[in-house]
Structure formats: C-alpha cells, structure tokens
Amino acid sequence: MAFEPGERSVYCSANPHLLGQVLSRAAGEPLTELIARLFAEPPGIHRYHLPLSPTGAPYLGGGIHWLPRDFLKLGQLYLDGGVWNGWRILSAEFARRAVEPGVLPEEAPGAREPSATGR
Numbered sequence: 001m002a003f004e005p006g007e008r009s010v011y012c013s014a015n016p017h018l019l020g021q022v023l024s025r026a027a028g029e030p031l032t033e034l035i036a037r038l039f040a041e042p043p044g045i046h047r048y049h050l051p052l053s054p055t056g057a058p059y060l061g062g063g064i065h066w067l068p069r070d071f072l073k074l075g076q077l078y079l080d081g082g083v084w085n086g087w088r089i090l091s092a093e094f095a096r097r098a099v100e101p102g103v104l105p106e107e108a109p110g111a112r113e114p115s116a117t118g119r
Helices: 014-027 031-040 068-079 092-098
Strands: none
C-alpha cells in the first residue's frame, strides 16, 4: 500500500463499479433490481437514473441522478442512524462512521494543483 489506511483520501471510481457487479452476482439478481429493492423503494425514491457502462451494466462509479427531495432523504437516513421509517437500510455503525471526520479532500494528493482552466 502506498499509504496507511485513513492517512490519505484517494478516489477511484472503478472500485464502486466493481463492487456493484460483485453485489449483483452475490445476490443473484440484476443490480438495477437490487438497488431498487434495497435502496430506492424503502424511502420512496421513484425517479432516479443510473448511467450505464459500455457493457450495459449500471455504473456505480458516479453520476446517479436524483431529485433534490430524494437526495435529502439520504441525509435524513444518516441523521436517523441508518433507519428510514422504521426500516433499517444501513447499519448504525456504518451510518455513524460515514459522517465522522476523516481525511479532508484538500489533503488528497493533487488537490492543491490548479485545474486545466487555472482555477
């Protein structure tokens, strides 16, 4: 490993994309159905869009499109410790740790380098 766990924040969109395919195979159902059943339906999220990879699989590396009111439901889910209307969606431990301070994005490698536009 290049860094100790928690020392630096490094984003890689291939990881969540790969995880989506692993979850789909482990569950034995298409990822779109798994996401709908476990994530979208419980809090009543009905209008969302997942981009597709070149193979047609949902791409979890970024770019999900939600309505603002549905995105706020995600915040409420964390505020309620991973529970939505009495239904546990996330473990309490995950909900707690996901909002703990960690390595700030500005501390990530390359974060202070100017963009191509100079901003």
